[in-house]
Amino acid sequence: MEDLIKLHLYKYSDEVTEIVEGAQKESKIEAKVGVIAKTWDDLPFTFVEKGDTYELGALDVIIENVESQSLEIMTMLAQKEVEEFKESVSKWQKTLKTVESVIEIWVKVQKNWARLNPIFLQSEDIRGQLPDDTKRFEKVDIEWKDLMRDAVENPQVVEACLAEGREELLNGFWSDIESCEKALISFLEEKKKQFPRFYFLSNQSLLDILSNGNIPTKVDEEISNCFDGLKNLEFPKEGPQPYRKATGMYSKEGAEFVPFNTDFICQGAVENYLSELELKMQNTLKEILEDAKEATEEWDLSKPRHMWLDDYNAQVALLATQIVWTEETQRAFEELENGGSESAMKDYLQVTKNRISSLIERVRTDLSFELRTKIITIITIDVHERDVVEQFVQWKIQDSQAFAWLRQLRFYMETKQKEPKKLCQPRICDWSTWYNYEYVGNCGRLVITPLTDRCYITLTQALNLSMGGAPAGPAGTGKTETTKDLGRALGL
Secondary structure (H helix, E strand, O other): HHHHHHHHHHHHHHHHHHHHHHHHHHHHHHHHHHHHHHHHHEEEEEEEOOOOEEOOOOOOOHHHHHHHHHHHHHHOOOHHHHHHHOOOOOOOHHHHHHHHHHHHHHHHHHHHHHHHHHHHHHOOOHHHHHHHHHHHHHHHHHHHHHHHHHHOOOOHHHHOOHHHHHHHHHHHHHHHHHHHHHHHHHHHHHHHHHOOOHHHOOHHHHHHHHHHHOHHHHHHHHHHHHHOOOOEOOOOOOOOOOEEEEEEEEOOOOOOOEEEEEEEEEEOOHHHHHHHHHHHHHHHHHHHHHHHHHHHOOOOOOOOOOOHHHHHHHHHHHHHHHHHHHHHHHHHHHHHOOOOHHHHHHHHHHHHHHHHHHHHHHHHHHHHHHHHHHHHHHHHHHHHHHHHHHHHHHHHHOOOHHHHHHOOOEEEEEOOOOOOOEEEEEEEEEEEOOOOOOOOOOOOOOOOOOOHHHHHHHHHHHHHHOOOOOOOOOOOOHHHHHHHHHHHHHHO
16 A cells, blocks of 8 residues: 555546556456357257257347347447457457358248248149259258258357358358249249139148149138138048049038039149139039029919029029019010000019018028028118119109119120020120129128119229229228129129
């Protein structure tokens, strides 16, 4: 103490303070570098066993340490007192930067390897279509498994990331995997062109379908994403697996089942048999509609409408009802125009009211969910049709060319070129199209209001001009649902 006093340090207080503070900061830097070194000496990767290889486990702690200690090193390098330890601090800065970049590419490679593995190694269709990329991926797969075995034997993070050639090897994997992905995307695009409904699917769902194309029951799990009203097909558990024979289809609501006119066999490339399924669906509905339309002749005889509808699926029962309404309304106009019964339209109004009353009586009884939904749907459209006929009576409209009639969505059975049987043709104003016979299920329909009528006219006239249309208005007013309902009405 006496010696310190003799130095008269109090005369140099500023210089002494600066030296002491510098020494304290150097001590802190030295301590932090020691903590960083100890942290990484004790920090290993964790691995999860997957099949015949391993995958990186949780990386949260490692990434947190990399980020926090990288910030600490940047702070240290900004201080002038770091000069004594600059070499070791700079070395750790470079090490952590390498660890961060290696982990980033490692995780990317692992994620994409795991996603592409079942596609290139298990899907015979894709292996046959992309042989060069399959070989490239097989090479990556072998080398990836070797790399993971080495990492499991030496799990310490810094050693694993700084191993000679590791970052270059992982970048090579990533480059090869990107090449495989580009080829795969081009392949998927070709499949989408062959079966456009694949555009409705995510790439992952499409890959699931393609990789299981030879197992129709697996494809069936994704089929509802391709067909709006279809939930799945019925595959009888007969014969050897995989089951390929489908006998019918279920609606999205799950309750309605529509049998195919003949059994449908799922064979060949998946995009081909799904295209054939689309045709099968349409042909089945065409035949059912033809039978239903013929059976409507019995409505006023042995089988009234409210009992007739039990024999047909909701879509066909409603469509046949709309066709009959169009024909009967047209017939009433013809009687008025040709000097027949002056009360033809009034008489037909009473017929529509009686038919609605019969449905109301039945819907009050104990019915299944499927049948109740079907009847309510028909009543919904029936009420609109009754209101239209009532309007004709009140306004004394007697001309079938009156706009009040032409603006309605009407359904006719007409002959189409190259078709052996008559098909349904919807018309509204001067626009017409052929009914598409897309199965829409037993989903119900919207109440038709004057605004709905105007939307229908506007949208169909846009189609007539080869243009698009989009209803505009406040949120929640039914713009989207009205557009979808028009699509259902046209069998789209």
